[in-house]
Amino acid sequence: MKLRGHNTRMLGKLLVVAGGMFAFGYALVPLYNAICEATGINVLAKSELNLPGAARLPANTQVDTSRTITVEFDANARGPWSFRPAVSSLKVHPGELATVMYEFQNTQDRRMAAQAIPSYAPQQAMAHFNKLQCFCFNQYTLDPGEKKQWPVVFVIDPQLAKDVNTITLSYTFFEVGGRTPPAPS
Structure with a gap:
């Protein structure tokens, strides 16, 4: 009987801990x-909501106009669909x-x-x-023949090493979950 009483108390303590968690x-x-x-x-999110009393952030003064970095865009499709960037490269200043x-x-x-997965070259550019x-944050469903355009909005950190002049952003677009059932009528 003594052991049963200990077990009951232990169960009670465990239930209290689980409930607290x-x-x-x-x-x-x-x-x-x-x-x-x-x-x-969370000041940035408040200023984006345009709420009364929310502070507007000043214009970006951190653009390094002394440097120009060429960003090359690459697109790879794993499946029978068309996937491509609107431009093959873009010249940007760090912070822009x-x-x-x-x-x-x-x-x-x-x-x-489908969903896209990004990769970067050189590898050290990824952190900057x-x-x-980015469309790579989500999965998208496309109907037969459907065409869509999605943006990638980015900023290159001015702390990027000075010897990096070119960054390649490559996306691989692949089907997720196999066949998708037809849309309901």
């Missing part, structure tokens, strides 16, 4: 938002906001879901190539 996980997002709001950490469009077309006779908007 669940409550902490559930409260983590509101707690994080409250801390960010109180400390002003730049945008390039990529075009996708489903040349198959069925719907498909900051994408603010």
